[in-house]
Amino acid sequence: xxxxxxxxxxxxxxxxxxxxxxxxxxxxxxxxxxxxxxxxxxxxxxxxxxxxxxxxxxxxxxxxxxxxxxxxxxxxxxxxxxxxxxxxxxxxxxxxxxxxxxxxxxxxxxxxxxxxxxxxxxxxxxxxxxx
Numbered sequence: 126x127x128x129x130x131x132x133x134x135x136x137x138x139x140x141x142x143x144x145x146x147x148x149x150x151x152x153x154x155x156x157x158x159x160x161x162x163x164x165x166x167x168x169x170x171x172x173x174x175x176x177x178x179x180x181x182x183x184x185x186x187x188x189x190x191x192x193x194x195x196x197x198x199x200x201x202x203x204x205x206x207x208x209x210x211x212x213x214x215x216x217x218x219x220x221x222x223x224x225x226x227x228x229x230x231x232x233x234x235x236x237x238x239x240x241x242x243x244x245x246x247x248x249x250x251x252x253x254x255x256x
Contacts, residue, residue, distance in 0.1 A: 126152045129232070133168055133250035144170040150252055157181070180205065220244065230254040 133146035142193025149181050163178040176195040184191055189205035191214060203216045212234070214221040223234015232252040237244040 126154065126161075128255045129252035130255050131165070131250065131252050133248050135169055136173065136246050146248065148174075149255075195256040219247070221250075223250070 126190065129152070131146065131150050131221060134143035135146055136143055141253075146169050147168055148165065150162055150163065150165045150167075152163050155249040159181065159229075165174070165176045165178075168173050169209045174197075176193055178191050178193045180189050180191045186229040187206070189207075191205050192200070192201045194200045195204065201216060203214045203219070204214065205214045210224050212221070212223055212225075218239050219236065221234055221236050222239075223232055225232055229254065233250070235249050236247040238247045239245075
């Protein structure tokens, strides 16, 4: 939980330079302690991306459904799982794979997108806990 400083690089392909990502992510327990509320506010180059996610727990499938919404009108559901310290957030078109550092103060990983049934690197990302 807490506030995290976010940095990364969105891959543009070809000879173009990567697009820098910088911003803030916050995680907090929703009242009652059953859900986590995640808010992201980042610049991807000069484009602002704001999103909100509600992450729950499905004990029957040992997974964590995540409902997301953003400032561009996109919304959907991703399914989250953890296996040996590796976290995966996945939908049909996007997936994140990453892990916490040993001290749990850094999250590093990659986002990929599914293009023509092939997963391709979209961006690398790192979040460092601020408080």
